[in-house]
Amino acid sequence: MLETTHPLMQSTEPHSLLCPTCEKPQARVFLELGEVPTNSMVLLDTKEQAVSYPKGTLTLAFCESCGFIFNPDFDPALVDYSQSYESSQAFSPRFNEFAARLAKGLADEYDLAGKTCVEIGCGGGDFLQQVEMQGIKKGIGVDPAADPDHRVENATERLSFIREFFSEEHGSLQPDFLCCRHTLEHVPDPAAFVRTVRRSLGAASSVPVFFEVPDTLRVLKEAAFWDVYYEHCSYFTPESLAALFRQEGFTGVRTELDFDDQYLLLHCRSSDSATDAGSSNAYVNQLSEEIEKFSEKYRTHIAGWSSYLNEAKEAGRRVVVWGGGSKGVAFVNSVPGGELVDFIVDINPAKQEKFAAGSGHRIVGPEELRTAAPDIVLVMNPIYTEEIKQTLRDMGIPAEVRAV
Secondary structure, three states, X not given: OOOXXXXXXXXXXXXXXXXXXXXXXXXXXXXXXXXXXXXXXXXXXXXXXXXXXXXXXXXXXEEOOOOOEEOOOOOHHHOOOOOOEOOXXXXXXXXXXXXXXXXXXXXXXXXXXXXXXXXXXXXOOHHHHHHHOOOOOEEEEEOOOOOOOOOOOOOOOOEEEEOOOOOHHHHHHOOOEEEEEOOHHHOOXXXXXXXXXXXXXXXXXXXXXXXXXXXXXXXXXXXXXXXXXXXXXEXXXXXXXXXXXXXXXXXXXXXXXXXOOOEEEEEEEEOOOOOOOOOOHHHHHHHHHHHHHHHHHHHHHHHHHHHHHHHHHHOOOOEEEEOOOHHHHHHHHHOOOHHHOOOEEOOOOOOOOEEOOOOOOEEEOHHHHHOOOOOEEEEOOHXXXXXXXXXXXXXOOOOEEEEX
């Protein structure tokens, strides 16, 4: 067992870790990945910077009381969320279609026209802009890495950005609707964070709240090792996420899956009381079984992709990875033989001519493929496969396309 330095650790026994959400000492380590780059979305200017980028210990533990999964060795001081952090997916038509549909659905359900909407972890403001199109009165993004200047060209005076971590004091913004997308998985103490959100809304509030995170149950079932990386220190399934929000004083909690079942969506309202209703024993037991399968499938997947890359190399076939985000960076850093990938392709101009943390792979735009024609394109997210195939057809590149 890897010795952990997590401050909540009680002892080195297998079931001794204190869970950050339910605070019961019933968590156990089930996967030890060792040292990995501490940031998969940072933009690095040189290969030397990328290869020497700081590393941290990635370990996964599972709470057998509430079902929460977390990295007990996570050190937030090692993660850089400055403006060099680039996570936008807004250059993909497929993703924009999803975001627009989501924004319209939320606006219709919560009657957001003419109201104030606050987004925690807004990044460059891409989603706020989608919500703005639904006729809101005011949209406010709170994010220490907020950088709308280079992307949100059509934003109006209705949008504003606060470059700070969200705190209880931001309740003074008086939102009629509060949302937080793909941020909670980066928070090492999600219970304290959700508690802060609840307190920011005030004791008598019934403001609708929306959170979106990756669905970890899918990651476990598919053994999607490329979806496990250092910045994600907290992993949620539908029931563990719902239990957390009920525990911290939210009511009307419901969850659903979207974006090809990759994303877990939670809707709720603030309440004046909390409930201790946690995850069911049957659900936790089912999750435990998936975790046992995952550990073995994880190793099998890693070995299989390692063999694939080596066989392609021996056959003289050139392999590139399409997707310079966290999935692509995790893939080339996790698979033995990842260095056999020639380069990484990404449609986001901000990532092009940068280098992937850890492996040092150069990230290029699709135009690079015209002169450096690959034989195989590995697509890091299957949902974009048809979009990428069409791009390749339009460029006259007859590469084999394979979704990871």
